Amino acid sequence: MLSEIAFYGAVETGLIYGLVAFGIYLSFRVLDFPDLTVDGSFPLGAAVAAVLIMEGWNPWLATGSAVLAGMAAGAVTAILNVKLNILNLLASILTMIALYSINLRVMGRPNIALLGEETVLTPWYSLNLDYHQVPVLLFVIVIFIALILLWRFMKSETGLAMRATGANPRMARAQGIATGAMIILGVAVSNGLVGLAGALFAQSQGAADVTMGVGVIVIGLASLIGGEAVITPSTVVRALIACVVGAIIYRLAIAFALNADFLGLQAQDLNLITAVLVTLAIVLPGVRSSLVSKFTRKNA
Amino acid sequence: MISATDLRLTFGKGTPLENPALRGMSLTVNQGEFVTVIGSNGAGKSTFLNALAGETLVDSGTIIVDNLNVTKLPTHKRAGRVARVFQDPLAGTCEGLSIEENLALAVKRGQRRGLGAAVKKQYMEQFRESLSSLNLGLENRLGDKMGLLSGGQRQAVSLLMASLTPSAILLLDEHTAALDPKTAAFVLDLTTKIIHEQKLTALMVTHSMKQALEVGTRTVMLHQGQVVFDIEGKDREGLEVKDLLELFEKQRGLSVDDDSLLLG
Numbered sequence: 092m093l094s095e096i097a098f099y100g101a102v103e104t105g106l107i108y109g110l111v112a113f114g115i116y117l118s119f120r121v122l123d124f125p126d127l128t129v130d131g132s133f134p135l136g137a138a139v140a141a142v143l144i145m146e147g148w149n150p151w152l153a154t155g156s157a158v159l160a161g162m163a164a165g166a167v168t169a170i171l172n173v174k175l176n177i178l179n180l181l182a183s184i185l186t187m188i189a190l191y192s193i194n195l196r197v198m199g200r201p202n203i204a205l206l207g208e209e210t211v212l213t214p215w216y217s218l219n220l221d222y223h224q225v226p227v228l229l230f231v232i233v234i235f236i237a238l239i240l241l242w243r244f245m246k247s248e249t250g251l252a253m254r255a256t257g258a259n260p261r262m263a264r265a266q267g268i269a270t271g272a273m274i275i276l277g278v279a280v281s282n283g284l285v286g287l288a289g290a291l292f293a294q295s296q297g298a299a300d301v302t303m304g305v306g307v308i309v310i311g312l313a314s315l316i317g318g319e320a321v322i323t324p325s326t327v328v329r330a331l332i333a334c335v336v337g338a339i340i341y342r343l344a345i346a347f348a349l350n351a352d353f354l355g356l357q358a359q360d361l362n363l364i365t366a367v368l369v370t371l372a373i374v375l376p377g378v379r380s381s382l383v384s385k386f387t388r389k390n391a
Numbered sequence: 392m393i394s395a396t397d398l399r400l401t402f403g404k405g406t407p408l409e410n411p412a413l414r415g416m417s418l419t420v421n422q423g424e425f426v427t428v429i430g431s432n433g434a435g436k437s438t439f440l441n442a443l444a445g446e447t448l449v450d451s452g453t454i455i456v457d458n459l460n461v462t463k464l465p466t467h468k469r470a471g472r473v474a475r476v477f478q479d480p481l482a483g484t485c486e487g488l489s490i491e492e493n494l495a496l497a498v499k500r501g502q503r504r505g506l507g508a509a510v511k512k513q514y515m516e517q518f519r520e521s522l523s524s525l526n527l528g529l530e531n532r533l534g535d536k537m538g539l540l541s542g543g544q545r546q547a548v549s550l551l552m553a554s555l556t557p558s559a560i561l562l563l564d565e566h567t568a569a570l571d572p573k574t575a576a577f578v579l580d581l582t583t584k585i586i587h588e589q590k591l592t593a594l595m596v597t598h599s600m601k602q603a604l605e606v607g608t609r610t611v612m613l614h615q616g617q618v619v620f621d622i623e624g625k626d627r628e629g630l631e632v633k634d635l636l637e638l639f640e641k642q643r644g645l646s647v648d649d650d651s652l653l654l655g
Contacts, residue, residue, distance in 0.1 A: 248495075248504035251488070255496055258485040261477070265444065266552075267470030267501035 093343075093350055099223035101346035103295060105314075105339030106230035110288035111307060112314040112334035113241060114281040119315065120330065121245075122257040122277045127183040127308050128168045131190025132161040132282040134304035136289025138194045141203040141299035150211040154290040161286020162279040164190060169278035173271040194301050202300040210294035226295045233291065237284065238331050244280075245327040253277050285311075306362065313365055314338035317372040337372075344368055393560050393592070394419040398442055398452035400616075412438040413449065414616035420560065420594060424623075425586050427603035428596045429635075430613035436596045439613065440564050443594070445469045457559040471501020474558035476549050476566040483549030486538030490529060490548065493537050494518050497552035521551050525581065543574030547581055554585050561586070563595040567602075579606065600632045612639060 093101070111129060118126035136157035143153035164186060171182035195201065215225045244250040255263040256273040263270050285307070293299040318337020324330035348356050348364050356364065400413040412435050420426055430436045441447040443454060445466035454462045456472045477483050484493045495509045498517075515533070522530040525547050529540075537545060546566060553561055563582065567575035583606050586593050597603050603610050609623035612635070619642050622630070 244506070246508055246510070247506045248499060248509045249506055251492055251496055251509040252504050254488060254492075255485050258487050259482070261446075262483055262485060263496075264446075264466040265470060265475045265477075265483075266496050266499070267467050268496075268504070269467045 093346055096223055097346050097350055098343075099221075099227055101342040102339055103223075103226045103230060104292075105342035106227065106234050106335070107288050107292050107295070107338075108310055108314050108342065109234050109335035109338040110237060110284050110291070111311040112318065112338045113237060113331065114284035114288075115308070115311040115315050116330060116334050117241075117277055117281040117284070119312070120257075120324075121254055122274055122281075124169075124172075124257070124274060124278060125180045125183070126165070126168060126278055126281065127180065128164055128186045128190070128278070128282055129285045129308050129311060130304045130306070131187040131194070132164040132285045132304075133289040133292070133307040134194050134299065134301055135164055135190055135197070136161050136286030137293035137299035137303060138197040138203070138289075138301070139286070140290035141205055141293050142197055142199075144205060144208050144210065144294075145203060150209055150213070150294065154211060154287065154294075157286045157290035158283045159286075161289070162283035164286070165279040165282025166275055168282070169275040173274050190304075191301065194304075198299065198301065201302075202298055204298045205294060206297050211291070212294060230291065230295075233287075234335060237287075238328075238335070242328050242331055249273075249276075306365070309362075309365055309369065310341065311338075313369045313372065314341050316369060317341050320372045320375055341368060392419070392421050392458075393443070393454070393456045395439075395443065396453050396455075398439070398449045398454070400438060400442060400447065400449045412616055413442065413452075416452070416613070416617055418611060418618060418621075420592060422592055423590055424609055425583075425591075425593045425607040426595070426609045426611055427607040428594060428611050428613060429598070429600055429603045433615075434613040435616040436613055437564060438616075440475075440562050440594070440596055443560070444473055444475050444562055472559040473562060474500065474553040474556075474560070475562045476546070476553050476564065478565045478568055480542035480546040480549070480569055483552065484537045484545050486536065489534050489536055490522075490540075491515075491518060491533040493548065494552060494555065497555045500552075500556050500558075502556075517555075521555065522548075525551065541574075543570050543578060546570060546574075546578050550578065550581060550585060554589055554591065559592065561591050561593040563593060565596050565598055568598055582606070600635050604630055604632070604635070610635075614639075 111133065114129060118124045139160045140153045140157040143156055144150055168183045168186040171177045171185060172179045177185070212226055212229060215229050216222070218225065220228065245254065252263065252268045253273045253276065255266065256268060256270045260270050292303070314337040315334055316337070317340055318333030318335070321336055321340065322329055322333040324333050345361065345364055348354060349358065395416060395418050398413045398416040402410045402412055416435060416439060428436055438447065442449050445461065445464055448463065452462070453460060456469065459472070461469045461472070491510050495514060498514055518533060519530040527544055527547065529544065529548070540548065550566070567578050570578060579602065585591065595607060604627070609621070610627060611621045612619050620638055
């Protein structure tokens with residue numbers, strides 16, 4: 092089984108990826124905009140936060156700046172799509188590739204270590220808590236606030252206009268909604284959340300690295316799809332909770348797979364496990380409902 | 392009042408598929424008029440409606456809605472003046488949103504949208520009242536997803552949404568064509584009722600000559616991107632489908648060969 096440290100570590104990372112899953116829910120589900128920018132905006136958030144913390148900024152201000160940087164990256168993708176009519180997926184790939192160079196420029200080198208620097212976590216260690224519980228507590232608070240804000244936004248006039256934009260753009264325009272502006276706003280907010288996740292990840296891991304974004308989109312999608320398999324996303328709030336639950340389950344499943352000696356899996360098998368988990372998450376709900384229908388037919 | 396003057400629009404210009412859809416189309420609709428528009432396939436009915444709504448921008452000509460030149464404005468900037476019901480019953484509403492959320496979207500048509508809650512208590516009375524006028528029991532299902540409703544019910548709600556806030560003109564694009572005959576009759580009745588009660592200015596495209604003469608105050612026939620005849624008042628009273636066909640042949644020296652127009 093998992094050790095206590097591995098368990099808290101998995102929950103901590105899961106909470107951070109929950110923010111990524113929020114962002115992917117916003118782009119993929121709400122706006123129907125397949126956005127791969129996240130592979131670049133995650134390390135961008137990490138890079139901006141790390142550089143500013145090294146400059147001696149307040150860690151929360153540095154984290155806020157990472158959110159703004161992520162939003163700017165998302166806005167670039169959306170503008171390429173909306174204003175220049177580049178296919179959404181391709182627009183996001185262009186931004187993602189460009190961000191690799193930009194992230195190197197921001198950091199000035201491939202990685203920055205934050206060991207010994209004051210991060211958003213530092214003041215919380217003075218609490219009378221176990222060392223591994225501190226990040227979990229802080230990130231639970233952060234993700235709870237993010238969830239409430241996103242939920243309120245989705246229920247607002249602008250949020251509803253955004254949901255209509257993704258679901259039925261022709262109807263949205265006929266209702267006077269500027270669908271282009273909604274896509275720009277939505278993809279920006281989505282990548283702002285991913286930038287936040289990157290900034291928190293760098294601070295909890297003690298380093299920012301230019302390669303840390305590889306596969307973030309797959310992990311986020313795995314969390315989203317996995318969460319939806321466990322909690323049916325029939326309302327906005329359920330969909331958001333599903334994102335968090337999915338991300339934590341995903342990290343726990345990974346930790347369990349890597350810790351289970353009888354499986355003989357090692358760290359390099361991570362991406363293979365991810366692919367298997369995503370496949371299971373996509374296929375299992377169908378299997379479940381066909382089983383259910385078989386049983387109900389028997390009983391009828 | 393809306394006036395369209397000398398609208399011209401060619402699809403696929405400079406390609407082998409070049410198709411002139413509007414060829415100098417002009418029409419003025421006065422306040423309170425209910426105009427029915429007929430024409431065979433390819434006459435330019437839908438293109439004309441799309442041009443008025445802003446979904447397609449014309450190559451030349453002007454469109455004026457309530458003293459504002461909207462010729463170059465995109466759909467969402469005209470939406471405050473132009474309300475619309477689509478042919479496809481699924482197109483006018485969002486199936487993933489609840490009935491009250493769909494209505495809340497429509498209540499803000501053409502207005503600024505802020506960060507306040509979209510579904511407000513103060514709307515509920517209005518929503519319930521207008522839904523109960525449909526006699527479909529929807530006033531008790533405000534929280535239900537739109538996708539749970541039938542095509543006819545969704546078209547009825549679309550119509551309601553289009554009339555929830557004032558507009559200079561209501562565009563109806565063959566909005567009963569995709570429904571079964573009974574539901575189509577229900578939606579058409581509802582249409583005339585709403586237009587009459589709220590004294591709306593409306594433009595209804597229809598494929599059926601019979602329907603075009605039965606409802607509305609004025610009938611316009613389009614052919615090859617132009618108005619071929621335009622009748623109202625005394626001239627229109629007592630007119631039958633065969634009279635319309637005669638009129639058309641006399642005007643154009645052509646015979647109508649589109650069966651769907653004759654059968655409709």
